[in-house]
Amino acid sequence: MSPLPALSAVLADPTPAADGALAQALALLFEPSPVLADVLAPQLARTLPGAVRTYSDLVDAALALLRTWDPALQAQFVGGHPRIGEVQHLSALSAREQAAAATPPAVLARLAHLNACYERRFPGLRYITFVNGRSREQVMREMEDVLGFLRSLSADEPPVESVAQVDVGGPVWRGEAQRAVEDVGKIAKARLKALGA
Template structure:
């Protein structure tokens, strides 16, 4: 059974139902409830959707029109890579916590701190799609230009220079993260057996 109500119920239903459905697909956050739900609800009044995939597309179109700050707050609603507590059921399944060695989890915590030092105001989001946390660790090291390691302390976080918030590199990471959030949402539809 799906964690999502029939799509027809969202167009005519309450904003609570829409917020709940969007939270399943995108992760709950204050930005989702305060900004995304009202914008998607307004779109549904003018252009109803027949599928959840179309709802995800409508949500992504709304997000695309946002300024950088709400986009960054929105992606921050997703858990950090490697977190094992306070995950939604779908995030836990996507990140496959049980099979990850403790050294990889420690490295991921450190890489998250490094990423957040380099890209102030952003958290690292990626479409996991069944990849191991070790593979994601390597991906994060590549994004940060770091050598392969299992160190939970090297390089020193403060040694990483921050990119300019709102600059080209920072915005590129923000847009990549938003695209991956969309890919995650569509993958969740497939895992829930919903179109």
């Protein structure tokens, strides 16, 4: 049985209360966060039930709203997802998505370093990507490419302090926030499939 509440329950009572069916569904699909509960759920509740007939429609409606948000608010939303390579304090779905085979400690250490470098380059953002069955090592290589780093297993090179920052709210920063929102949408759609919804 799917942990998603019945869509009929979401549509019958779309109030954004934290313990309501809408909030539960959104938290499961997108990861719980204050901005999800305080901003997205109330905005989305105003569009239901007319625009939503399936859970896929619900994800699409949420993404349509997220795309209109100020990039700083988008960054808060994206921050509800765990960092790539984290192994503790994960939701059940995040743990399953990041699991794959055992990850070598050197890869986990490199991912932690890359997360710190990314967050230095893009202050206020968290690196999010649609993993889609890829290993943590493959995602590590993707992060290195995004940051323009050489391939390495170093847990401290280059030094975090040496990473140049982009302007918060500037075009590069905004583009990265928007890319992350789109990947969160891909993750939510994949979760729907995994949940059989």
